[in-house]
Amino acid sequence: MPEHADEFAKSLGALALEFLRNPARREEWRDFYDLFHRVPPLPIGDGEWVVTRWPDVRATMGHISAELTALFPSTSIPEVNKLMLGMLPHESGSEHRRMRALTQPLFKEGRLSGLEPEIVRQVESLLYPAAFTEVGRDIVGTLGVRVPEILSCLLLDVAPEDRVAVGDWSRTLYRQMGRYDQSASETDAARGAYYGFRDYVLRRARMPSGPVYGGVGRELFSAWQGGQLDDDQLLSYFALFLLTGLDTITYAIANSVSFLGSSPQVFSRLRQSPDLSGVAFSEAMRLWGPIRLCVRHLQKEVPTPSCTIPKDALVFILIHAANRDPEFVADPDQVRWDRSGRESMAFGIGPHGCLGGALGMLVGRILFRSLCTRCTRIRVTPDPERASFIPSLPILGIEDVRLYAEPVG
Secondary structure, three states, X not given: OHHHHHHHHHHHHHHHHHHHHOHHHHOOHHHHHHHHOOOOOEEEEOOEXXXXXXXXXXXXXXXXXXXXXXXXXXXXXXXXXXXXXXXXXXXXXXXXXXXXXXXXXXXXXXXXXXXXXXXXXXXXXXXXXHHHOOOOEEOOOXXXXXXXXXXXXXXXXXXXXXXXXXXXXXXXXXXXXXXXXXXXXXHHHHHHHHHHHHHHXXXXXXXXXXXXXXXXXXXXXXXXXXXXXXXXXXXXXXXXXXXXXXXXXXXXXXXXXXXXXXXXHHHHHHHHOHHHHHHHHHXXXXXXXXXXXXXXXXXXXEEOOOOEEOOOOEEEEEHHHHOOOOOOOOOOOOOOXXXXXXXXXXXXXXXXXXXXXXXXXXXXXXXXXXXXXXXXXXXXXXXXXXXXXXXXXXXXXXXXXXXXXXXXX
C-alpha cells in the first residue's frame, strides 16, 4: 500500500509539472483542477510544491513568511534588472512592510473615488461608438492598453503632457521582463527607456509639488525628500506602480468582458439592477481573474489545514483552482449574487496581496455599469470557454476579445 501511494504521488507530481511547464496542458485546466481539488499541498521535486485547495491556498498566501523573493534575474539588461528586482514584491520582512505602508492607505476604496470621473471618461470614449458598429470593438488592444496606462499615470500624478512618454517607457521596460535574448537594437531601446524614465523621476523628485491625482507620486517624492527612500528605491517603487498593472488590469478587463458578453442571464440581471455591477465583476474575477497563480518562497515552515510545508520551499499557489474549489466555494461555477467577498482570492491576499485590488474592482464596476446602462444587448467573440489564452504561467489572459453591442434607445 505505501508503495502504491508513493507511485500515485509521483504520478500526481508529474501531472503538476506538466501543467506548470506546458501551455497546451493549461488549456485543459478543468480536468486538472477537478483532480487536484482533492490533493493536499504536493511536493514536486527540487524543493518545489503545488498548492491548489482553497484553505491551503489561503493559509499559504496569508502567512507572513511567504515572500516573493528575487531568486533569479528578471532580464539580461543590468540597469533594467536592478530596477525590477528592487520593486516592492521582491522586498522582504520589515523592509517590505515599511515600503508597503508608505502608499497602502491611498488604495482604500474611498480614497480612489476621485479617480472615477476620469476612468469613466476613458472607458466610455474607448468603448463607444465603436462597440455599436458591425466590426465591434477590440478590447485587448484598446481598453486593455489605454486603461492600465492612464491608471498608472493618475496614480503617479503624471501631468497630461508627460503621459505619452511615460507610457512609451513603461511598455518598453515591461517587454524586458523574463527576456534574456534581446537583440542589440532592443537592448539599446530598453536602456534608452530606462535612462529617460530615471531622469524623469529624479527630476520630478527635485521639483516643487505638481498636480495630484491619485497621490502615489506625491507620497513617494515626499518619502524620498524625507530620507525614507534612496534614489534606487524611489525608482523601483515608481516602476512598480508603472508596470505591474500592465497585464493584470489588461486581462481583468479582457477576461471580464468575455465573461459578461457570454453570460446573458448575468447581463440581464445587471440591466435590471446596475448597482449589482460590483458584485458581478467580483464574480467574474473569481471565475476568470487575471492571476492564475502566485509563487512564494517560504522563509519559515508554513502550516496549512492539510499539512506543513517546509522552510525554503518554493510554492506554486494556484489561485484560479482555489476559487473554484467545490468543497469550500458553494456553486463554484455559478454567479452568486449573495456570495461573500472573502471566498475569492482573485487579486491575492496576505502580506504580498495586490495593493491595487480595490482599484481593479473600481475599474470593473465602472466597466460593467457602463455596459449595462449604455447597451441593451452585448455579445463577444470568443467566449472564455473557447478562448485562446496567452502562454504565460502566472497570468490568465484571453488573447483576443471583440465586443459587439446594441445601444440603448
